[in-house]
Amino acid sequence: MEQTSEHSHLSKSEPQKWLWILLLVGLPLTSATVWLTQSDLPSRIEQFQHQAFSALKPPYRYSYDLSGDYRNPAALREREIGFYQEKIRENPQGGLDRAYLASTYLGMAKTTGEGSWYLLAEQTTKQSLANLPVDNPSAISTLARVAEARHDFAIALQLSQQITDERDVLSIKTTSNLATGKLAEASQAADKLVDLSLNTSAFLLQALVRNAQGKEQALESFNYALEVEEAGEISTSARVRTLLGRFYYERGQLKMARDLYQEALTILPEYPLASINLAQLDIRQGRYDVAFQRYDQIPSGVPTVYNPLILRGKARVKVLQGDRQAAETLWSQSETLLRQSFIGTGDFGHRRDLARLLLERGRPQDVAEAVSLMQTEIKNRRDAETLDIYAWALTQAGQTSQAQTIIQEAIASGTRNPGILYRASVIEQALGNSTKANEYRQQLIKSDPHFDEQARQAIGLNAGLGG
Numbered sequence: 001m002e003q004t005s006e007h008s009h010l011s012k013s014e015p016q017k018w019l020w021i022l023l024l025v026g027l028p029l030t031s032a033t034v035w036l037t038q039s040d041l042p043s044r045i046e047q048f049q050h051q052a053f054s055a056l057k058p059p060y061r062y063s064y065d066l067s068g069d070y071r072n073p074a075a076l077r078e079r080e081i082g083f084y085q086e087k088i089r090e091n092p093q094g095g096l097d098r099a100y101l102a103s104t105y106l107g108m109a110k111t112t113g114e115g116s117w118y119l120l121a122e123q124t125t126k127q128s129l130a131n132l133p134v135d136n137p138s139a140i141s142t143l144a145r146v147a148e149a150r151h152d153f154a155i156a157l158q159l160s161q162q163i164t165d166e167r168d169v170l171s172i173k174t175t176s177n178l179a180t181g182k183l184a185e186a187s188q189a190a191d192k193l194v195d196l197s198l199n200t201s202a203f204l205l206q207a208l209v210r211n212a213q214g215k216e217q218a219l220e221s222f223n224y225a226l227e228v229e230e231a232g233e234i235s236t237s238a239r240v241r242t243l244l245g246r247f248y249y250e251r252g253q254l255k256m257a258r259d260l261y262q263e264a265l266t267i268l269p270e271y272p273l274a275s276i277n278l279a280q281l282d283i284r285q286g287r288y289d290v291a292f293q294r295y296d297q298i299p300s301g302v303p304t305v306y307n308p309l310i311l312r313g314k315a316r317v318k319v320l321q322g323d324r325q326a327a328e329t330l331w332s333q334s335e336t337l338l339r340q341s342f343i344g345t346g347d348f349g350h351r352r353d354l355a356r357l358l359l360e361r362g363r364p365q366d367v368a369e370a371v372s373l374m375q376t377e378i379k380n381r382r383d384a385e386t387l388d389i390y391a392w393a394l395t396q397a398g399q400t401s402q403a404q405t406i407i408q409e410a411i412a413s414g415t416r417n418p419g420i421l422y423r424a425s426v427i428e429q430a431l432g433n434s435t436k437a438n439e440y441r442q443q444l445i446k447s448d449p450h451f452d453e454q455a456r457q458a459i460g461l462n463a464g465l466g467g
Helices: 013-024 029-036 041-053 072-090 097-114 115-131 137-149 153-160 167-177 183-197 198-211 217-228 234-250 254-267 271-286 288-297 306-322 324-340 353-359 366-377 384-397 400-412 418-430 433-446 453-457
Strands: none
Touching: 013 234, 013 288, 072 097, 097 115, 097 137, 115 137, 137 324, 153 167, 167 183, 167 198, 183 198, 183 234, 198 217, 217 234, 217 288, 234 271, 234 324, 234 384, 254 271, 254 366, 271 288, 271 453, 288 306, 306 324, 306 353, 324 353, 353 366, 366 384, 384 400, 400 418, 418 453
8 A cells, every 4th residue: 555644633743843834934924823723724734735845847737827816717707707798788689799608607617516507508598599590609519518517418419510610529529429438439539639729628638538448648648738738727727637636546646646636726726626536535545534624625605516526525434434323414415415406407417426325325225216317327428437336226236237237338448447447346256257356356456556445435536537
């Protein structure tokens, strides 16, 4: 197991030690005292250590200035929204300004994780098309992206045929085919997109496809994504490092994963994707109090797509700490949020999340619903992780042979996800196929040499790379 010197709490002498260090690096006494008295002291110190002593080198280390207000993407989106709303007041019957406003709503949805912005984007797009039914490609593109958010990937691909910007078309083809398990088509689209664009977003999509195929060339694409990044692309820069950190995590390179997650938070403080993956890493390393605290620090005032996952993570911590009652409360809160997402919002793809929660909670009476949820979800989404959860549900329902067929389909995609390889091994063992089970265990160790029981306990708490 990879060794680490990180601790989940501080000795009484450590705050004084860090106060002197902060003073030495030039932080004023008042600021240092306030900084050290915050409730999230361990994570603050961890972030300071990263910023002061990180061994990351370019391109992994962000090399641009971080002093601008673009570190608050939501505030920038709000200004854009205000600009286009004013344009619409001046020209209520116009179509293009509404299309641009809808696109900005879509950007806000991706920035904040709040599903309500997708609904605003959809409603505004429909009004835009009512005002301008032809020569309105931006509106069609937004509709396609909303369809992807609903996991209506067939509709997204159908809409992409009406879009004139080839780069936009290729991006939608990449993401939709990736989600439905059509990796050859996704790869072809991603490669064409890279040839056309040579930008960070294109290389990132190529990396995601290659990773889903189990290709080590994914690392090459990640590196290119970082090498061509530009100043001001804060959200994209943070996302690339988070997903690259996840890539290293799945290969047992935990120090590199942590450094990249921390770098993402240096670029974009409170970035949920990075914080969630850091909490998973803390759980894997037995730092349960730190993980729980990290979940608590993720902004949660407004419902987002991250909230149910945060609650599941906190429940996992409580289970590992032996507090089943607290875990049940957290699972119930997460379940409520997920079920509410099915009401009046058109279901933005939370069936898989609800099925996973029901299976994690482990109540026999929930298994039939989990299977039903996944039978519906599999019609829309057929990536390796969706197949994995469906196989898990079938196993719990006693349909082990069917589970074997499903998990073999996931493995055939080329995935090197340790959790999926672990599930395949368990299924084969349950069927009495010890030789095949051992083959999967060997593939698992080859993928993540440090995979152990603690790593197993952290499965399913990640965000990104299929999470």
